[in-house]
Amino acid sequence: MQRFQCYIDGEFADGEARFESVDPATGAAWAEMPEAREADVDRAVEAAHRALYAGPWAKLTATQRGKLLYRLADLVAENAQKLAELETRDTGKIIRETSAQIAYVAEYYRYYAGIADKIEGSYLPIDKPDMDVWLRREPIGVVAMVVPWNSQLFLSAVKIGPALAAGCTMVVKASEDGPAPLLEFARLVHEAGFPAGVVNIITGFGPSCGAALSRHPKVDHIAFTGGPDTARHVVRNSAENLASTSLELGGKSPFIVFADADLESAVNAQVAGIFAATGQSCVAGSRLIVEESVKDRFLEILRAKAEAIRIGSPLDMATEVGPLATRRQRDHIETLVERSLAAGARLVTGGSAPEGAGYYYRPTILDCDGSVSPSLEEEFFGPVLSVLSFETEAQALALANNTRYGLAAGLFTRDLTRAHRLMKGIRSGIVWVNTYRAVSPIAPFGGFGLSGHGREGGMAAALDYTRTKTVWLRTSDEPIPDPFVMR
Ligand code: NAD
Numbered sequence: 001m002q003r004f005q006c007y008i009d010g011e012f013a014d015g016e017a018r019f020e021s022v023d024p025a026t027g028a029a030w031a032e033m034p035e036a037r038e039a040d041v042d043r044a045v046e047a048a049h050r051a052l053y054a055g056p057w058a059k060l061t062a063t064q065r066g067k068l069l070y071r072l073a074d075l076v077a078e079n080a081q082k083l084a085e086l087e088t089r090d091t092g093k094i095i096r097e098t099s100a101q102i103a104y105v106a107e108y109y110r111y112y113a114g115i116a117d118k119i120e121g122s123y124l125p126i127d128k129p130d131m132d133v134w135l136r137r138e139p140i141g142v143v144a145m146v147v148p149w150n151s152q153l154f155l156s157a158v159k160i161g162p163a164l165a166a167g168c169t170m171v172v173k174a175s176e177d178g179p180a181p182l183l184e185f186a187r188l189v190h191e192a193g194f195p196a197g198v199v200n201i202i203t204g205f206g207p208s209c210g211a212a213l214s215r216h217p218k219v220d221h222i223a224f225t226g227g228p229d230t231a232r233h234v235v236r237n238s239a240e241n242l243a244s245t246s247l248e249l250g251g252k253s254p255f256i257v258f259a260d261a262d263l264e265s266a267v268n269a270q271v272a273g274i275f276a277a278t279g280q281s282c283v284a285g286s287r288l289i290v291e292e293s294v295k296d297r298f299l300e301i302l303r304a305k306a307e308a309i310r311i312g313s314p315l316d317m318a319t320e321v322g323p324l325a326t327r328r329q330r331d332h333i334e335t336l337v338e339r340s341l342a343a344g345a346r347l348v349t350g351g352s353a354p355e356g357a358g359y360y361y362r363p364t365i366l367d368c369d370g371s372v373s374p375s376l377e378e379e380f381f382g383p384v385l386s387v388l389s390f391e392t393e394a395q396a397l398a399l400a401n402n403t404r405y406g407l408a409a410g411l412f413t414r415d416l417t418r419a420h421r422l423m424k425g426i427r428s429g430i431v432w433v434n435t436y437r438a439v440s441p442i443a444p445f446g447g448f449g450l451s452g453h454g455r456e457g458g459m460a461a462a463l464d465y466t467r468t469k470t471v472w473l474r475t476s477d478e479p480i481p482d483p484f485v486m487r
Helices: 038-053 062-078 080-091 095-118 152-166 180-192 206-214 228-241 263-274 292-308 327-342 393-400 416-425 459-464
Strands: 006-008 011-013 017-023 028-035 122-124 131-139 142-146 169-174 199-203 221-225 244-248 254-257 287-291 346-349 364-367 384-390 408-412 430-433 466-474
Touching: 006 038, 006 180, 011 180, 017 080, 028 080, 028 180, 028 199, 038 142, 038 169, 038 199, 038 206, 062 080, 062 095, 062 152, 062 180, 080 095, 080 152, 080 180, 095 152, 095 459, 131 152, 142 152, 142 206, 152 169, 152 180, 152 221, 152 459, 169 180, 169 206, 180 199, 199 206, 206 228, 221 228, 228 244, 254 263, 254 393, 263 292, 263 384, 263 408, 287 292, 287 393, 292 346, 292 364, 292 384, 327 364, 327 384, 384 393, 393 416, 408 416, 416 430, 459 466
Parallel strands: 142 169, 142 221, 169 199, 221 244, 254 287, 254 408, 287 384, 364 384, 408 430
Antiparallel strands: 006 011, 006 199, 017 028, 122 131, 131 466, 346 364
């Protein structure tokens, strides 16, 4: 069995314990993972703290930090295929997607490499004579990064890239489900030449590792991606160290289709939005809101496409839908589909697991018109689409906003003025018009409500990893006058 290690203070080390990682395509254990517990977490945070204030990292210029990031980007690009195979093996995400996604992850590091020496302070036009006052932008400090199983290299790149550009140091906790690609990525960090302790990568379980990390007294900021329930634990933990938080959580994103849309194109986007990555995507367009007059036609084309999807081994380039990452995840989907059918949803297609080994589940469509299906509110994080119809634009908007989440939305129409009206009215952090599931290092990403707060990607994300220091410098050689008057 392949063995992986943690990366702490520039060295590869076993954790306090070990656990087995399961291949979701077969249900069999394939690798041994290090399990970091409180003492490992403490060593990693102490190393990050030392690297922040002493040693070579603290003395590097911003341009030198950028050069290290460029080197890391090149190494990710060179090793993309190997990392993709590991991610596919350990999480079941299809190789078609992991190969493309990890090659693109290199572009995130490249983008933040370029930003490292463009993070500027500012000079203040202060309202007092003989004073120079300016703001320095300094790293926010030691950052705890906690990520879920899906797309770990991508979800960590949007944190590690801007944090390194800003000069922070960090402890990254890979998910206990499928940590192999992130533990392997640590070798590239090492090879790129980052000083010891700047980036530490560990894995372990929520209560014994994630909790110890997020409440550690030397952590200054927690960048978390995961579900809302875990986010509540993380925020409670941050009451211990008063660290700031950014939270990227789930979604129940609306996908609105008007009768005037290019239906073929919209169906393809809907397939991408709910069945790509086996639906294990935070921005999954999981609520189709379609104009009544085209509902039957749209569902007919969509059902045909869903039933033609190739389900198979995630390592096969021809596979379109692979297994869910864990048995727990498939059980959750099965139960939620059953509850939704019991609440009056109508099964259009799917609704069951295929025969055989592995945690597979068929692409599923539930027609929820006239029901109070829980599938309209609760996140599946799987290949299950819930459908509602509308007759007026106002109804479409009301249905789209009828959620406590607010991550993403899709809107399909050829009517430009309507697109502008709705784009303003939809409550979500991202709106895609006539496209879906597009991302870029240049474009901020994130939501509000149950979808969390904070943005990843873009220039502002690098600034979020800084804090300002106000410096006052008196330029007069005259003695300080009356000491009892505030200056
Ligand atoms: P999860 O919330 O169960 O776990 C996420 C991480 O938190 C894991 O590393 C886990 O070990 C850790 N954790 C668990 N308990 C903890 C605790 N008490 N303290 C600190 N850390 C703890 O999420 P998951 O089930 O692995 O992933 C699925 C969720 O992630 C979905 O809700 C999905 O929508 C969300 N997600 C959001 C985005 C986004 O960018 N908005 C992206 C991907 C996934």
